[in-house]
Each structure stands twice: as structure tokens, then as C-alpha cells.
Amino acid sequence: MNIHKKDIIIIGCGCIGLSAGVILLKTGDYNVKIWAKDLPPNTTSNKAAALWYPFLSEPLDKVGRWSQETMDYFKKEIIPLGVEKTGTLTKKVYELYRTPRAQLPEWSPFVPSFRRMKKEEMLDGYIDGFTVEDGFVMDTDQYMDWLVESFKALGGSIDQREVVDIREPFIYADIVINCSGLGARELIGDRLVYPSRGQIIVVDNTRDISLMDEEDEYQLGYVIPRVHNSVLGGTNQQHNYNLEPSKKDTEEILDRVAKISPQFERKNLKILGEKVGLRPSRYSIRLENEFMQDGRKLLVHNYGHGGSGFTVSWGCALDTLKLVRKGADKLKTSNKSDVPWYSLLNKRRSSSSCSFVND
Numbered sequence: 001m002n003i004h005k006k007d008i009i010i011i012g013c014g015c016i017g018l019s020a021g022v023i024l025l026k027t028g029d030y031n032v033k034i035w036a037k038d039l040p041p042n043t044t045s046n047k048a049a050a051l052w053y054p055f056l057s058e059p060l061d062k063v064g065r066w067s068q069e070t071m072d073y074f075k076k077e078i079i080p081l082g083v084e085k086t087g088t089l090t091k092k093v094y095e096l097y098r099t100p101r102a103q104l105p106e107w108s109p110f111v112p113s114f115r116r117m118k119k120e121e122m123l124d125g126y127i128d129g130f131t132v133e134d135g136f137v138m139d140t141d142q143y144m145d146w147l148v149e150s151f152k153a154l155g156g157s158i159d160q161r162e163v164v165d166i167r168e169p170f171i172y173a174d175i176v177i178n179c180s181g182l183g184a185r186e187l188i189g190d191r192l193v194y195p196s197r198g199q200i201i202v203v204d205n206t207r208d209i210s211l212m213d214e215e216d217e218y219q220l221g222y223v224i225p226r227v228h229n230s231v232l233g234g235t236n237q238q239h240n241y242n243l244e245p246s247k248k249d250t251e252e253i254l255d256r257v258a259k260i261s262p263q264f265e266r267k268n269l270k271i272l273g274e275k276v277g278l279r280p281s282r283y284s285i286r287l288e289n290e291f292m293q294d295g296r297k298l299l300v301h302n303y304g305h306g307g308s309g310f311t312v313s314w315g316c317a318l319d320t321l322k323l324v325r326k327g328a329d330k331l332k333t334s335n336k337s338d339v340p341w342y343s344l345l346n347k348r349r350s351s352s353s354c355s356f357v358n359d
């Protein structure tokens, strides 16, 4: 531990916490520890498809910028390392519609390669669609393992521990980054974050393009070919905490992808497994500073990424670094005469729970 560097504790070891940790460590200015209740492969992140595609996350202008910054980061820092190392493949992304779409996705101006699909690219039964020529897809477990390895190689350390009181990590560090995903509901009492249950089916590899029929944002039909297998999806069931795969959902997903193209009919597929994850949904991704203990401690919130955690991860990590730099300069130094803050713990417990500021 280098005493000239500021200590930072990140709560959360999903794609958001790990990406933030890598960016902070790359500056050389911080000692960074991750504290997390669940580690890969037992995080929501590990249940993702995962495709670069902004989905179920707001605000769309910021999601557009974060998605483009993430795409740039993947192109410069991850794709060149090779698919064997990171499990990441560049992938054309197609979104198909059976009805005409007047409205382009609001994030599209931020993605130069975004365009409407040409007639000749359409599949039977579809009359409109969009494509992103330079998207990418990750074999999620392999990518998460690479993220953990990268974080540790930069000097980061990971403690598997649950944080019951948000004030606890501040005993050890003046700066804490809250990347707790859905856990923010309990950790800081943010009832605005809620689960959107997603179920996927892992199958033997299919044809080499990503296809999504998003006619209905709750009953999704998508096929995402990855390095070692393909993912079929999906569901979007709000406020549903069930982590067990549902037979009914599997059947309905198989029916939906069969409608995309006959090649995805059940008889042509070999099912390898099913996964369920609870997307940390929120009306708006929370990425902001909160000063604690009379301005002596800095809590940076980075949670609520819904269906886009991987798609915005590096853009949000770069903004987290900006927030840390901005916030650290404003921190009041604790002087000796101060009452040690943890002696307020009991007093504090009798007052209202941790408040949080809406965006």
C-alpha cells in the first residue's frame, strides 16, 4: 500500500465496479480495494448476454455518450488484446421491426456507425430495422474473469464481504465508490432501484450475426452469437425477484427466436443451459458525488445501469474518475478536535436512515 496515494474502497465486483477500479488504478494516484458480497461468476453481470447495446437505461443522452466512450475504449484497449484473452468479439448488431419505426433511438446520434437497415438486409417478415456496424459481444464469464485479472494486475485487491452500513468503509478510506447495483436498494435505502428479471438460454453456436426483435420491450427475441456459444433471450419482468429459470419463459423465448428465422427453430438448437439475472433498473443511472460526515468523506454513486451495464461501463468509469478528482479537492481535512465520527454511529442510528439526493 503506497502511503502517498489516496485510498479508495469500491463496493461491488460486477462489471461496473471492476471497470471503475481499473480506470482509477491506471492513473497511478490511488490504492483501490473492492469489497463485494458476491464475486464473479456469482454476480448479475455474469448473467448478461453480453452485447454492446443501450437497453433499459436512462437518461438516453448520457447513455449515448457513455456507450460511445465504452465502444471507443473497447476498440483501443480491449479488442487489440485478442479474443482468447478477453472473450470479446466485434459484432454487427441488428435490431429488427415488423412495423415501420419513425423514431430513431435517442442514443443513435452518439454512434457514428449507426444506420437504418437496407431492404436487402431484411429478414422475411421484417420491414424495418437498424444496425450498428462496429458493435461487440463478450463471452461474459471469460470477460469478467479478465476484468478481475486486470484489476489485480494493476495492484487492486478484492475482499469478499457484505457492507451492512455504508459508513463502515469510511473507517478505512475517505473515498468510497458505490457500485452495488441492485444492492443499493438496501445499502443506501434507494427504493428507486428495482429488479428487471432477465432470463436467457445458452445454446451451441448459431449463425454469426446478432439479431434482436424488440417489437415488445418486455417479451424480447434475440440471438447473440458469442465465442464459445450463443445466447437466446429474453425477458424483462419488472419487480420480479425470482432467480430460478422458468420453464414457461424458456418455451416462450424459444418461440420468439424461432419467429426471427427458421434457422433458430428448436430442432436446430442444442440447449446448453439457462441463466437468470436481476437487472439493476432505475429511472436514471445514478452517477454523482455525495459528501458524507460534514464534507470529510466522499461517496461516489455509480449504479442503476438496467440492461446496459456492459454497454456504458467504461464511459461511466471515466466519469467516476472525474467525480473522484472533483470531489477529492473539496474534501475537508478531519482535524484532531473532531469527535471521531464512528462514536456518532449509535447516535446516528436513532435518527433517519441515510438520505439520498434524487438526480
Ligand SMILES: Cc1cc2nc3c(=O)[nH]c(=O)nc-3n(C[C@H](O)[C@H](O)[C@H](O)COP(=O)(O)OP(=O)(O)OC[C@H]3O[C@@H](n4cnc5c(N)ncnc54)[C@H](O)[C@@H]3O)c2cc1C
Pocket: 011, 012, 013, 014, 015, 016, 017, 035, 036, 037, 038, 039, 043, 044, 045, 046, 047, 048, 049, 050, 051, 052, 053, 161, 162, 163, 164, 179, 180, 181, 182, 183, 184, 187, 197, 198, 199, 200, 234, 275, 276, 277, 278, 279, 280, 303, 304, 305, 306, 307, 308, 309, 310, 311, 312
Ligand atoms: C439476462 C440479462 C442480459 C443482459 N444483457 C446485457 C447486454 O447484452 N449488454 C449490457 O450492456 N447489459 C446487459 N445486461 C445488464 C447488465 O448485466 C447489468 O447492467 C450489469 O451487470 C450491472 O452491473 P453492476 O456491476 O452494477 O451490478 P452487479 O453485477 O449486480 O454487481 C453488483 C456488485 O455489488 C455487490 N453488492 C451489492 N450490495 C452489496 C453490499 N451491501 N455489500 C457488498 N457488496 C454488495 C454485489 O455482490 C456485486 O458484486 C443484462 C442483464 C441480464 C439480467
Ligand SMILES: CC(C)CC(=O)C(=O)O
Pocket: 049, 051, 053, 055, 198, 212, 222, 224, 233, 234, 279, 306, 307, 308
Ligand atoms: C441484446 C440486449 C437487448 C440484451 C440486454 O441488454 C438485456 O437483456 O438486458
